[in-house]
Amino acid sequence: MKIKFLLYCSLLFAGAALYTGCYYDKASLVYPNGSDCDTTGIQLSTDLNSIMQTSCFSCHSAANASSFGGGYNLENYNTVKSLATSGTLMSAITQDGNASPMPQGGSKLSDCNINKFSAWINSGTPNN
Ligand code: HEC
Incomplete structure (x- = not known):
């Protein structure tokens, strides 16, 4: 029982880590206009x-x-x-x-x- 609980917790933790990892990787989807689009000092x-x-x-x-x-x-x-x-x-x-x-x-x-x-x-x- 205790082992099952630990297993469940570690799965949950790994899942959460994966989820947040993906979320930050996809900033370009969250901000479609491109947070990497630099429009300062255009010449x-x-x-x-x-x-x-x-x-x-x-x-x-x-x-x-x-x-x-x-x-x-x-x-x-x-x-x-x-x-x-x-x-x-x-x-x-x-x-x-x-x-x-x-x-x-x-x-x-x-x-x-x-x-x-x-x-x-x-x-x-x-x-x-
Ligand atoms: C394949 C040729 C071609 C390309 C490529 C082209 N144009 Fe034109 N453009 C024209 C022609 C022909 C006209 C004049 C006839 C018209 O207004 O459709 C024109 C007209 C214009 C006008 C005036 C529009 C109006 O309604 O008075 C602007 C502004 C303009 N072009 C900007 C651009 C910009 C900026 C680009 C690049 C992002 C570009 N053009 C690419 C052919 C082209």
């Missing part, structure tokens, strides 16, 4: 340009804008700034229906990358 020249290099410059670079990007050269700070301050840029990448959804023909940017654009816009669209 246009590094953070945002590297996202646009992957998803936008194939159409919106200086070289490609007139043929593929509707004339919008997103390598140009003033163009990015004016699209950002009018709200068009965020509407395009969040695909909220108020602008053409971007990237055209591609899959939507990750929440983390979208948050980086909005953090940069909220910091006043600096040329940084």
